[in-house]
Amino acid sequence: MSRRRAPCRRQQAAPRRAAPSGCFRSWYLGRATRGLLSSLHRVCLSPVHRTLLGVPLKTNGLCCCCLLVPSPDASIARVMWTLVGRGWGAHALSRGWATGAALGPAPTFGAAPESWPTCRVYSSAEFKEKLDMSRFPVENIRNFSIVAHVDHGKSTLADRLLELTGTIDKTENNKQVLDKLQVERERGITVKAQTASLFYNCEGKQYLLNLIDTPGHVDFSYEVSRSLSACQGVLLVVDANEGIQAQTVANFFLAFEAQLSVIPVINKIDLKNADPERVENQIEKVFDIPSDECIKISAKLGTNVESVLQAVIERIPPPKVHRKNPLRALVFDSTFDQYRGVIANVALFDGVVSKGDKIVSAHTQKTYEVNEVGVLNPNEQPTHKLYAGQVGYLIAGMKNVIEAQIGDTLYLHKQPVEPLPGFKSAKPMVFAGMYPVDQSEYNNLKSAIEKLTLNDSSVTVHRDSSLALGAGWRLGFLGLLHMEVFNQRLEQEYNASVILTTPTVPYKAVLSSSKLIKARRAVQKNMIFIDQNRVMLKYLFPLNEIVVDFYDSLKSLSSGYASFDYEDAGYQTAELVKMDILLNGNTVEELVTVVHKDKAHSIGKAICERLKDSLPRQLFEIAIQAAIGSKIIARETVKAYRKNVLAKCYGGDITRKMKLLKRQAEGKKKLRKIGNVEVPKDAFIKVLKTRSSK
Numbered sequence: 001m002s003r004r005r006a007p008c009r010r011q012q013a014a015p016r017r018a019a020p021s022g023c024f025r026s027w028y029l030g031r032a033t034r035g036l037l038s039s040l041h042r043v044c045l046s047p048v049h050r051t052l053l054g055v056p057l058k059t060n061g062l063c064c065c066c067l068l069v070p071s072p073d074a075s076i077a078r079v080m081w082t083l084v085g086r087g088w089g090a091h092a093l094s095r096g097w098a099t100g101a102a103l104g105p106a107p108t109f110g111a112a113p114e115s116w117p118t119c120r121v122y123s124s125a126e127f128k129e130k131l132d133m134s135r136f137p138v139e140n141i142r143n144f145s146i147v148a149h150v151d152h153g154k155s156t157l158a159d160r161l162l163e164l165t166g167t168i169d170k171t172e173n174n175k176q177v178l179d180k181l182q183v184e185r186e187r188g189i190t191v192k193a194q195t196a197s198l199f200y201n202c203e204g205k206q207y208l209l210n211l212i213d214t215p216g217h218v219d220f221s222y223e224v225s226r227s228l229s230a231c232q233g234v235l236l237v238v239d240a241n242e243g244i245q246a247q248t249v250a251n252f253f254l255a256f257e258a259q260l261s262v263i264p265v266i267n268k269i270d271l272k273n274a275d276p277e278r279v280e281n282q283i284e285k286v287f288d289i290p291s292d293e294c295i296k297i298s299a300k301l302g303t304n305v306e307s308v309l310q311a312v313i314e315r316i317p318p319p320k321v322h323r324k325n326p327l328r329a330l331v332f333d334s335t336f337d338q339y340r341g342v343i344a345n346v347a348l349f350d351g352v353v354s355k356g357d358k359i360v361s362a363h364t365q366k367t368y369e370v371n372e373v374g375v376l377n378p379n380e381q382p383t384h385k386l387y388a389g390q391v392g393y394l395i396a397g398m399k400n401v402i403e404a405q406i407g408d409t410l411y412l413h414k415q416p417v418e419p420l421p422g423f424k425s426a427k428p429m430v431f432a433g434m435y436p437v438d439q440s441e442y443n444n445l446k447s448a449i450e451k452l453t454l455n456d457s458s459v460t461v462h463r464d465s466s467l468a469l470g471a472g473w474r475l476g477f478l479g480l481l482h483m484e485v486f487n488q489r490l491e492q493e494y495n496a497s498v499i500l501t502t503p504t505v506p507y508k509a510v511l512s513s514s515k516l517i518k519a520r521r522a523v524q525k526n527m528i529f530i531d532q533n534r535v536m537l538k539y540l541f542p543l544n545e546i547v548v549d550f551y552d553s554l555k556s557l558s559s560g561y562a563s564f565d566y567e568d569a570g571y572q573t574a575e576l577v578k579m580d581i582l583l584n585g586n587t588v589e590e591l592v593t594v595v596h597k598d599k600a601h602s603i604g605k606a607i608c609e610r611l612k613d614s615l616p617r618q619l620f621e622i623a624i625q626a627a628i629g630s631k632i633i634a635r636e637t638v639k640a641y642r643k644n645v646l647a648k649c650y651g652g653d654i655t656r657k658m659k660l661l662k663r664q665a666e667g668k669k670k671l672r673k674i675g676n677v678e679v680p681k682d683a684f685i686k687v688l689k690t691r692s693s694k
């Protein structure tokens with residue numbers, strides 16, 4: 001039995017240290033006790049992590065400790081961020097232990113520690129103030145997105161705005177901090193819209209600026225359109241050298257249609273080839289925005305960026321919301337955290353939400369208890385409440401994609417509201433099959449795909465299987481880059497290894513073999529769902545379309561699952577014709593048939609082909625014809641046997657051979673005239689089946 005040791009004197013008497021400001025690669029937790037740390041160890045750390053994290057704890061050996069991450073181990077980074085994300089700092093504060101720690105953006109897992117951001121440490125008072133969101137009345141809130149063509153400088157401008165508002169420190173390492181994903185860092189492009197709440201003091205007023213940095217590439221335009229639903233304005237960034245490009249126009253119209261205020265920002269004016277005046281004129285001409293409304297900046301150097309903040313406050317209206325109404329929150333994005341479940345990004349259109357509230361999803365009608373609310377600053381910063389007009393995150397124990405629908409409306413239990421319109425679903429353009437490299441990994445890959453599609457709702461997923469690759473999925477993407485990024489994220493964020501088939505685009509195909517019912521001139525009467533797995537379909541069929549092989553075809557198409565029954569529905573008017581089948585000009589009475597006018601040609605052709613296959617070759621040629629009245633609509637020929645009349649001629653005179661062949665041809669002519677073609681019995685059955693299946 002292990003005995004608990006009493007805390008040593010040195011620990012109790014440890015002086016309170018001043019929080020180191022801006023300490024790099026470290027987390028300052030103030031007077032966090034060993035008890036809290038060890039409980040955290042118990043809750044979330046594996047033995048390896050405990051050992052590694054234990055090293056700096058032991059060496060510090062004080063109540064007041066600074067956790068240094070001892071190695072670039074990716075999993076350690078993940079754990080540290082999980083702890084911070086779980087509100088460790090806030091927890092310590094609520095117990096009166098500590099100053100809290102608000103950090104820079106999460107390090108990308110597996111990245112070298114040098115790329116990690118600087119931590120920013122707040123005083124207790126600052127931290128307490130951060131938790132109270134009631135200090136921002138609606139008129140002091142501005143919600144806006146930064147939109148632009150690819151590489152025109154959105155993320156760089158976002159960095160400057162974060163710095164100007166004191167959200168992050170101005171250091172070499174804080175570059176494109178809102179591009180948090182490893183794939184974004186590696187490729188140098190934004191693929192995921194990121195929200196950041198900035199606190200800004202202007203002329204004695206405290207403003208809350210909710211900024212959403214969006215991707216520029218067309219494959220991720222769904223991110224832009226969703227982000228705009230949480231905004232009242234956009235910063236339309238245009239490169240001073242390249243001018244207006246395709247995505248500039250597309251994004252402008254997205255904002256215009258959503259009736260948002262558009263602030264044109266001409267960026268990169270520091271470039272040698274920059275021509276801001278030309279771009280100003282373009283903007284005026286194409287978007288009808290007066291040139292004097294354009295703000296010329298260099299996001300890279302920080303030139304004139306302050307005036308962008310001014311314009312946001314002056315030109316973008318505050319949200320039109322009502323705090324006194326019952327809660328109405330739009331879920332506009334979400335991510336999955338393995339410890340906390342779904343983290344939903346929400347924009348509050350009405351009311352207030354607090355930790356502990358019972359909320360209902362309009363989509364699933366399920367009730368949840370709110371475990372945490374907060375803002376992204378730019379990382380998760382828990383707050384006491386979120387108020388209408390604000391944008392933040394909410395954790396309520398939702399566990400999967402079905403529960404956490406993007407576009408869903410959340411409201412308070414027993415206070416139902418009219419759901420918000422939500423979003424149009426994305427239309428995939430490129431499709432590819434995805435299979436686990438090893439079939440035993442199927443379930444893990446399934447769960448990884450589900451979690452990732454939660455964060456990227458524009459991907460469509462359908463189950464599929466292949467003889468060679470086994471069970472898998474057919475995924476739909478908005479483009480090739482989107483497909484590559486999704487695959488890369490699966491590998492990097494979920495450690496999944498997959499086989500991705502060659503991408504294809506959608507085709508519209510008419511599957512003649514499976515249109516079993518339509519092809520038989522049926523008219524649907526009704527459809528009744530008997531239970532979850534069975535449906536009853538009622539059709540009006542012409543009887544001659546089902547008598548012969550309909551049931552066989554139905555069984556084979558449905559792998560034996562479908563059953564069939566019919567009853568007489570009386571006579572109906574139809575355009576029918578009588579079709580004769582002729583053998584060497586003589587009608588075969590047994591094969592005379594009545595068919596629908598539109599199908600006469602195809603049935604006639606098929607019958608002739610079947611007869612050709614079924615009739616034995618004879619000494620004379622047989623002409624098989626299908627006719628409607630005197631009009632021949634199809635013809636096949638069965639060639640005659642040719643007896644080798646020259647067999648006995650060894651060498652000899654050519655005139656003798658010609659004489660024999662001529663005599664044979666004359667004999668055949670006579671045969672043709674008197675020829676009475678014998679039709680075997682099974683040919684009739686084959687022919688009847690042909691007629692029916694056409």
Ligand SMILES: Nc1nc2c(ncn2[C@@H]2O[C@H](COP(=O)(O)OP(=O)(O)OP(=O)(O)O)[C@@H](O)[C@H]2O)c(=O)[nH]1
Nearest residue numbers: 150151152153154155156189190216268298299300
């Ligand atoms: N010279 C100069 N370069 C800039 C400026 N702003 C951004 N850049 C550079 O332009 C490149 C693209 O910048 P980003 O901020 O990533 O552009 P983005 O629009 O966010 O890119 P996507 O999100 O991928 O569309 C980077 O190399 C930046 O350093 C600027 O004001 N001047």
